[in-house]
Amino acid sequence: MKTAQDIMTREAITVLADDSVQKVGELFLSSGHHSLPVVDGDGHLVGMIGERDLIDAHRKVHLPTMLTILDGLIPLGGMHEYEEELRKVT
Incomplete structure (x- = not known):
């Protein structure tokens, strides 16, 4: 049986918590990913952002x-x- 590490992306594209929504949108378009990890200035994971999060609620x-x-x-x-x-x- 395959595990997560067998199919995961090793070089993760991340966004900073302070990145603009426009920059995040451009990364979605250029990378083809539907969600990205959000990190702080030290590279620690603080959350995830997905394409649906960009919809203006x-x-x-x-x-x-x-x-x-x-x-x-x-x-x-x-x-x-x-x-x-x-x-x-x-």
């Missing part, structure tokens, strides 16, 4: 326009976009 989600008829709600387009934005934020 504070962005506003546009609610679709709804038409009310006989106590029923009918969305007027944009439901797919709304569901996709909501999925990303949550």
